[in-house]
Amino acid sequence: xxxxxxxxxxxxxxxxxxxxxxxxxxxxxxxxxxxxxxxxxxxxxxxxxxxxxxxxxxxxxxxxxxxxxxxxxxxxxxxxxxxxxxxxxxxxxxxxxxxxxxxxxxxxxxxxxxxxxxxxxxxxxxxxxxxxxxxxxxxxxxxxxxxxxxxxxxxxxxxxxxxxxxxxxxxxxxxxxxxxxxxxxxxxxxxxxxxxxxxxxxxxxxxxxxxxxxxxxxxxxxxxxxxxxxxxxxxxxxxxxxxxxxxxxxxxxxxxxxxxxxxxxxxxxxxxxxxxxxxxxxxxxxxxxxxxxxxxxxxxxx
Numbered sequence: 001x002x003x004x005x006x007x008x009x010x011x012x013x014x015x016x017x018x019x020x021x022x023x024x025x026x027x028x029x030x031x032x033x034x035x036x037x038x039x040x041x042x043x044x045x046x047x048x049x050x051x052x053x054x055x056x057x058x059x060x061x062x063x064x065x066x067x068x069x070x071x072x073x074x075x076x077x078x079x080x081x082x083x084x085x086x087x088x089x090x091x092x093x094x095x096x097x098x099x100x101x102x103x104x105x106x107x108x109x110x111x112x113x114x115x116x117x118x119x120x121x122x123x124x125x126x127x128x129x130x131x132x133x134x135x136x137x138x139x140x141x142x143x144x145x146x147x148x149x150x151x152x153x154x155x156x157x158x159x160x161x162x163x164x165x166x167x168x169x170x171x172x173x174x175x176x177x178x179x180x181x182x183x184x185x186x187x188x189x190x191x192x193x194x195x196x197x198x199x200x201x202x203x204x205x206x207x208x209x210x211x212x213x214x215x216x217x218x219x220x221x222x223x224x225x226x227x228x229x230x231x232x233x234x235x236x237x238x239x240x241x242x243x244x245x246x247x248x249x250x251x252x253x254x255x256x257x258x259x260x261x262x263x264x265x266x267x268x269x270x271x272x273x274x275x276x277x278x279x280x281x282x283x284x285x286x287x288x289x290x291x292x293x294x295x296x297x298x299x300x301x302x
Contacts, residue, residue: 001289003039005058006281007046014278019289033057042288044281063294065284067277069095069143069268070218071298072191085284085296090276091268092142098267099147099186099216100154102239104130106212106261131155136182139189139217140169147186156184163194179206184214191218201226204236212237216267219244224254231257241267 001021006012007028018024025034028046040058044065063083066074069091071084078084105111107128116123133156137144140162148158159178165171170178179185185207189195199213199222207213215222219242230236239261240254246265248254254262280296287294 002041002285003036003060004042004044004285005037005040006044010274011044011278011281014274015282015285018282018285022285022289042285063284063288065281067281069141070190072218075298083294084298085294086298087277087280088142088296090273090280092146094270094273095143095188095216095267096146096150097270098241098263099143099188099214100150102214102216102241102261102263103135103184103186103212104154106214106237106239107133111261133157133183134159134181135184135186136161136178137186137188138172138175139187141188141190143188143216144186147188162189175203176206179203180208182211183208184212187213187215187217187221189217189221191220196220197223199223199227201229204230207236209235210237212239214239216241218242219246228253228257231259234258239263241265 001019001023003023003025004018005025005027006015008026012024012026023036023039025036025040027033027037037057038059041060042063042065043058043061044067047067061079061082063085064074064078065085065087067087067090069087071086074084107130109127130151131154135151135156135158137147137151137158138161140160144160144162148160151158159182160169161172161175161178162169163172165174187199197220199215201223204213204226213227213236215238219240222244224244227238231238237259241263242265243254243262245252248262248264254260284294
């Protein structure tokens with residue numbers, strides 16, 4: 001049976017029960033590695049810990065199971081022969097909830113009302129609504145599909161977009177036309193060399209006047225200066241959970257940009273996430289110990 005390495009005792013608790021005979025070590029990447037670390041075949045690194053840190057202490061490593069849905073920071077750092085798996089499925093519900101919250105809060109102007117509450121101002125006025133809106137969801141993975149399902153419950157009209165077209169999903173090559181018809185554009189796609197800085201001046205210029213851009217993907221998908229120009233002109237609105245740079249410096253102009261709802265990369269940060277993430281770990285360890293195929297295997301750029 002294999003030796004696995006988890007970040008800490010809480011990870012061990014949440015992953016239990018594991019197959020009988022599996023040896024479990026804990027290491028969060030700080031301090032001296034535990035005795036026996038060289039036997040590790042299956043590793044769940046602590047959030048943000050690069051596999052490079054383990055290169056010299058885990059010579060038998062065969063699987064790196066990330067706890068995040070996005071693994072762009074790990075691509076290219078995994079040694080040959082080591083399989084990288086993401087945590088697709090554990091984050092979809094929470095992140096799609098954030099997307100819906102951001103859309104509703106923006107359209108119904110909750111940030112405006114909260115600021116007026118702070119000033120004790122009663123400003124009774126009409127807002128926009130989600131019902132009937134055409135929403136372009138760029139990214140058709142777990143988060144994208146869960147977002148589309150929730151949008152339909154609000155009588156909105158979602159359109160899914162991915163790199164390649166398939167049943168019910170448009171290709172990114174169709175974006176120039178699709179953008180011109182969307183009231184809301186949601187970004188839930190992975191960060192790759194193809195998608196880095198994809199949302200640039202030309203992309204934004206194709207969006208309708210008054211449209212809302214929602215980014216729950218990665219900040220680097222968007223060219224920040226180009227988005228700032230559109231926000232400051234008043235032509236577009238945005239809701240961002242991710243920024244470039246990140247964390248956002250205190251003196252960055254995004255903080256004071258008009259028509260912007262901003263949260264500090266908390267889309268997937270909910271109380272139920274660890275339970276779901278380590279349920280995936282438990283399943284993956286079971287598959288590995290039984291010699292069965294792993295799920296969520298990352299191939300190529302993503």
